[in-house]
Amino acid sequence: xxxxxxxxxxxxxxxxxxxxRSGTGQFWHxxxxxxxxxxxxxxxxxxxxxxxxxxxxAVGRSSARRWVAVLMLLxxxxxxxxxxxxxxxxxxxxxxxxxxxxxxxxxxTFFVFAVAxxxxxxxxxxxxxx
Amino acid sequence: xxxxxVHRVTGAALYFGMLLLAWWLIAAASGPNAYANVExxxxxxxxxxxxxxxxxxxxxxMLGGIRHLIWDTLNGLEPAEREFSPSPRSPVRSCSRS
Numbered sequence: 151x152x153x154x155x156x157x158x159x160x161x162x163x164x165x166x167x168x169x170x171r172s173g174t175g176q177f178w179h180x181x182x183x184x185x186x187x188x189x190x191x192x193x194x195x196x197x198x199x200x201x202x203x204x205x206x207x208a209v210g211r212s213s214a215r216r217w218v219a220v221l222m223l224l225x226x227x228x229x230x231x232x233x234x235x236x237x238x239x240x241x242x243x244x245x246x247x248x249x250x251x252x253x254x255x256x257x258x259t260f261f262v263f264a265v266a267x268x269x270x271x272x273x274x275x276x277x278x279x280x
Numbered sequence: 281x282x283x284x285x286v287h288r289v290t291g292a293a294l295y296f297g298m299l300l301l302a303w304w305l306i307a308a309a310s311g312p313n314a315y316a317n318v319e320x321x322x323x324x325x326x327x328x329x330x331x332x333x334x335x336x337x338x339x340x341x342m343l344g345g346i347r348h349l350i351w352d353t354l355n356g357l358e359p360a361e362r363e364f365s366p367s368p369r370s371p372v373r374s375c376s377r378s
Binding site: 181184185187188191195198202203206207209210213222226229230233236237240265268269271272273275276 | 292302305315335349
């Protein structure tokens with residue numbers, strides 16, 4: 151006798167039973183952001199190394215350059231999405247208590263958005279002149 | 281296995297370390313007073329250690345990630361290829377490549 155099979159009814163969907171039937175997209179997006187992260191991270195390291203220790207005015211002048219600002223924006227956005235997916239994987243692997251999992255996933259999204267948008271704001275402000 | 285968990289741990293460390301990057305950028309955008317705090321931190325011992333650790337974690341995570349990308353092409357999955365040191369050849373070949 152085979153195991154009982156279930157039709158995925160709307161009720162079961164609402165109760166979050168059955169396969170998620172999504173996740174391939176995230177797998178692929180994680181690969182895309184990984185590949186993009188390699189050159190972008192190297193660029194960021196070079197920029198930070200060049201600016202660290204220099205005066206505030208020098209940082210402002212360098213950040214105002216178009217290519218610096220655009221590359222930093224690309225790095226922030228790419229990394230934000232990549233770390234959002236990555237942290238979600240970590241949470242889903244280790245947190246199984248339903249409420250804690252829900253709050254953690256919420257926190258993950260809020261953290262990523264807050265950090266990313268604050269950074270984007272700062273880069274734009276630097277780019278347009280402090 | 282060690283590299284896998286370190287890949288995850290460096291990822292989590294970088295995740296929270298983004299706060300540092302955001303702090304640097306926001307301080308630079310705020311003005312010289314705010315930026316003076318960053319300059320102090322960068323010059324201090326703890327700041328240098330944190331920067332060093334963050335850069336190390338970034339490179340380590342990046343190299344581990346490239347390893348994952350190579351695996352995605354289904355190359356280098358054999359036991360001998362996974363280890364840096366040569367291991368005795370197993371008489372039973374892994375059936376991961378089909």
